[in-house]
Amino acid sequence: MKVLFEVTGIVVRGKGEGRALGFPTANVPCARAFPSGIYRGEVLWGKTMYPAAIYKEENKEVIEAHLLDFTADIYGETLTIAAHEKIRDAAAFRTRDELIAAIQKDIAYIRNCKVCAKVKPFCKTKV
Numbered sequence: 001m002k003v004l005f006e007v008t009g010i011v012v013r014g015k016g017e018g019r020a021l022g023f024p025t026a027n028v029p030c031a032r033a034f035p036s037g038i039y040r041g042e043v044l045w046g047k048t049m050y051p052a053a054i055y056k057e058e059n060k061e062v063i064e065a066h067l068l069d070f071t072a073d074i075y076g077e078t079l080t081i082a083a084h085e086k087i088r089d090a091a092a093f094r095t096r097d098e099l100i101a102a103i104q105k106d107i108a109y110i111r112n113c114k115v116c117a118k119v120k121p122f123c124k125t126k127v
Contacts (some may be wrong), residue, residue, distance in 0.1 A: 001082055005034045007063050008080040018066060021096070023103050025055065025064035026079055034063070036090045039083035040110045043067050045074060049112075053106050054083050058088060068107065085113075 008029040018025035026043065036058040043052045043065050050067040057064075065081045087106050093099040 004039065004083045004086065004120060006080060006082045008078065011074050011077050011079055014064065018064065019057055021100055023066045023102065025066050026074055027062050027064050028081055029061055030063045031061050036092065038087045038106050040085040040087055040113060041081060041083040044080040051110055052081070053110055067108065089123060100108060
């Protein structure tokens with residue numbers, strides 16, 4: 001599977017904006033420059049790979065990953081985040097509801113990707 005970028009690091013606390021929207025993210029510091037946008041990817045934690053929606057904001061030194069169907073507390077844990085496909089450019093939304101709708105659409109796309117369809121449920125695979 002093609003990897004656009006990959007980052008390994010320790011999960012740090014963010015501002016809680018994703019959680020407030022209903023989409024908690026694992027925030028991993030990243031000093032390397034990657035193009036901003038929303039990506040389909042995977043996150044490796046321990047020996048388990050999780051499908052993820054990945055967000056890279058312009059001029060921020062952090063990568064945010066929303067792991068699908070995941071609820072564990074992983075602050076301080078080491079993750080590897082791999083982006084496989086850019087879904088769309090990052091965008092400003094006029095309302096909170098528009099942003100939530102866009103995130104839901106991104107997640108639906110990720111759930112329906114051909115790679116995920118091979119390893120249902122939840123695209124979880126052991127490495």
